[in-house]
Amino acid sequence: MTFKKINVDELEFSPTKAIGENWGILTGTAESGFNSMTVSWGSVGVLWNKPCVFAFVRPVRYTYEFMEQGEYFSLAIMPEGIHEKMAVFGSKSGRDVDKYKESGFTVLDEDGVKYPEEAETVFICKKIAAGDIKPEWFIDETIDGKNYPKKDYHRMYIGEILTVLKKD
Numbered sequence: 135m136t137f138k139k140i141n142v143d144e145l146e147f148s149p150t151k152a153i154g155e156n157w158g159i160l161t162g163t164a165e166s167g168f169n170s171m172t173v174s175w176g177s178v179g180v181l182w183n184k185p186c187v188f189a190f191v192r193p194v195r196y197t198y199e200f201m202e203q204g205e206y207f208s209l210a211i212m213p214e215g216i217h218e219k220m221a222v223f224g225s226k227s228g229r230d231v232d233k234y235k236e237s238g239f240t241v242l243d244e245d246g247v248k249y250p251e252e253a254e255t256v257f258i259c260k261k262i263a264a265g266d267i268k269p270e271w272f273i274d275e276t277i278d279g280k281n282y283p284k285k286d287y288h289r290m291y292i293g294e295i296l297t298v299l300k301k302d
């Protein structure tokens with residue numbers, strides 16, 4: 135399977151369906167290694183006049199370590215209907231298992247940034263900002279109780295999109 139580079143403006147997809155319903159695979163890449171996990175929260179858009187990916191990672195995730203240490207990460211948009219095949223990426227930790235081995239997925243890289251070959255579209259990103267979600271931000275008072283009973287607030291990562299890869 136090969137990928138071709140496309141311009142970010144050529145993208146035609148619904149972020150809510152692609153990330154929220156089909157789920158993405160987020161991969162943090164650092165000098166020490168990399169790790170991938172399922173994400174269903176996040177987006178693709180524009181900030182500071184740059185095309186960006188927005189991803190949200192709880193500090194307990196093994197992926198967090200690579201998102202923190204590394205300068206680059208990828209967000210892979212996965213095809214519809216493969217939740218079962220992706221299961222290990224969202225249910226087990228890379229601390230305990232080799233998720234690629236267990237899922238049968240193949241890891242590829244673009245300029246050293248890892249991503250799964252099974253993706254449909256891949257955003258290769260340079261981390262340009264990060265910050266922890268704070269409960270005082272919430273205007274909707276139901277958010278905290280519904281999503282953070284353990285007070286393990288996500289860290290938000292903003293990545294400038296350097297390259298978009300589309301399955302050929």
Ligand SMILES: Cc1cc2nc3c(=O)[nH]c(=O)nc-3n(C[C@H](O)[C@H](O)[C@H](O)COP(=O)(O)O)c2cc1C
Nearest residue numbers: 172173174175191192195196197224225226227228
């Ligand atoms: C559908 C789905 C969506 C998820 N979305 C997120 C997310 O956006 N952020 C997050 O921190 N964890 C999310 N998770 C949880 C992680 O994928 C899961 O805890 C994973 O096993 C972490 O792996 P790691 O420890 O190897 O990083 C999601 C899990 C599933 C099943």
